[in-house]
Amino acid sequence: MAERRYDPHEIEPRWQALWARERTWEVSNEGADPRSDGRGGAAGARAPKSYVLEMLPYPSGEPHIGHLKVYSVGDAIAHFHRRLGARVLHPMGYDAFGLPAENHAIKTGVHPRDSTAESIASFQRQFRSWGISIDWSREFATCEPSYYRWTQWIFLELFRAGLAYRKEAAVKWCPKDQTVLANEQVDAEGRCERCGALVEVKQLEQWFLRITDYAERLLGDLDALEWPEHVKTMQRNWIGRSEGAEVIFRCEELGIDYPVFTTRPDTLFGATFFVMAPEHPDVMRLAHATPYEHAVHDYVNHALTETNEERGNAEKPKTGVPLGRTVTNPVNGEQIPMYVADYVLMEYGTGAIMAVPAHDERDYAFARAFDLPVRRVIAPRDALDTVEAAPGEDGLPFVGDGVLINAPDEFDGMDNREALGAIVAWLDREGKGHASVNYRLRDWLVSRQRYWGAPIPILYCESCGMVPVPDDQLPVELPDIEDYTPKGRSPLAAAEDWVNTTCPKCGGSARRETDTMDTFVDSSWYFLRYCDARNEHAAWDPAALREWMPVDQYIGGVEHAILHLMYARFFTKALADLGHLDFQEPFQALFTQGMVTKDGAKMSKSRGNVVSPASIVERYGADTARCYILFIAPPDQDADWSDDGVEGMHRFLSRLWRLSAVLAERGDGGAADGWSGAGSGEAGTRVAGGAGEGAHAGAGETAREGVDLELLRKAHWAIDKVSTDLRRFAFNTAIAAVMELLNECSRLREQASTPALSFALCTAASLLF
């Protein structure tokens, strides 16, 4: 028998060509896929569906090792579901709008469309050479007009529902590039990521999506999701729900009510001053005609130009200026002085706070700095006597629970948690406040003064005002332009022919909105489009969504734990409310894969420790690359790349292959067929469904022939272990089980050649790939 070598470069292209020719991984939307029912279930019974999805890649340059990992994990799960008899939707697309392509265009003059297309082609080539089982018939890029037409339609649906609105807001502005920046484009030191200039804050009209309306549901619905606990925690923290009360403080001099939000209405009797954020619109008005007018003006101006980094530092000494006015504490009628100070944030609560220095660290620090009175109103229960006997400020600020002191008889001596409710009830009765819930979550700013994004489909008509582009005029296509450099307005504004248009309402002249949408908008609904990707008449047919959604298993990096995963949930809920969907959550189960490092550090060009998937595939074949990255460590953990480990995996596959070749020559044709393809993720057509049964059927038969029962037991154990581990994403132990079985078989070649064991080994191995 001629010595044969495992040659992935012969095997893999052969199978990949077959898959392409037979369109093996395509699934239709109508009933069971004819290709997957080889073994056939009960007549007419439809196989269960499974939607396995990895986060879509941003096509920039070539795929990196992180891509290899996420798609290897997803592909193994997709195959696994197929083996269990499901019809699996496993599509692919590209998150193709965005800054890297645009910045590249600014540098080189190459149109983003061209550089993106080039990169997409490279991703396509590699995905095919990796043998990922993708339904290519549903592929799209978010920068294609046939896709962003529907992104625009969704925007308009949200607009018509009042969920998209325009508002003046403080935004990040780069004075050098003359453009607004996304928060993500500002580095930790408050500098522009491209030119390094210090970013300023500017008040500009921007488009927002009203995600805050969904705060409660986004929070509550997390409980039922099969997501990693830390991701749910991050979203909960981001939403930041606080229960408390809104309390009204009245400025008698000007006759204006100022509500504040507080989580501690039980400390109201200790409020000794009142502070407003520098951005609060009434600050200058309050200080007007007081001795502090100039000081306030200077302070506010300075605060607004400070970077977030400087201002956000809790360690820095408290600063502020009096406003020269007072407000009335509603519970005791006391006049307390007003201040403006930058430790109060405009974006949380009402932009104004009641300050209780005895029971809040920040208020305490401010009171110390400005020599303001500190009045203790809660004392720890066990230290009550000492505190009342010597009412000093020892132990202040005190933020724990206790009993009320220095309060009216009605509340004095009451447990502070009880008092909290009692005081809110009192405020409510008096019309001076009410129980309230506050969220940290803020509305989503989606407009970008950038070229490479989906245009916001809004017109501004001289007589009709803001007019949505009619659905039949979508998409609003991006015009070609020469100069992508931002000049203080969207580059689109330079395309005069495009900007000037007619109003669909009155026929008069109108101008187009020149801002484009944040790319996170594109990726907030792409998983819906896959269900009906070729639909030219609607974003989707609801029946298609009923067939596939929600995504059964979503896989991606934890870096999207908040932004993308929150936005997609928001879109799903909003679209459900508008009657376009009938489910509330897009991703039933989530898996977040860990990072692959090299020599303990993140891979980066500057560090020179980049491992390119293409070079590994070229050298060892895709199966080695994919199996290695699954075996390296539990995939949710970070793992360090090791070249030796790759060698080991290649050795394992070689042994597996050789053993299969031996079996083939001995005439176990059926099994060997499966084997030769197993490593390459062979289609379910031959192995799926039947393999497990085959192993069981063979068991009794071969036992009669006197096969080592211990080995047979081991084979069943391996199959069981592999499928259990795949359910748990424990690829490393699943592969270990197959390796162990392989070792056993090699030791006992004669017995390994029996059909039962070759089926067993084949099944266990094929479940993996």
Place this chain on the structure above:
RNA sequence: GCCCGGGUGGCGAAAUGGGUAUACGUAGUCGACUUAAAAUCGAUGGCCCCCGCUGGGGGGCGUGUGGGUUCGAAUCCCACCCCGGGCACCA
């Protein structure tokens, strides 16, 4: 500061409704094949001590640290140390 993870051989790591700790791989060592190397195959494989002494056998200690529960703990409980990540002047 608050909230999540996680600490097991030289390395990646198995084993957690308590029950042979270190599966599997890798590195290492020894051997077979070979003129040699590569490839391949086989053996070995926590630490310490003792006996035997080319094959082998016995004992002790071992899952970040210190306690606890238990016949029995990597696993459960309490306290602490260290590492990683997220949030952070959020009233």
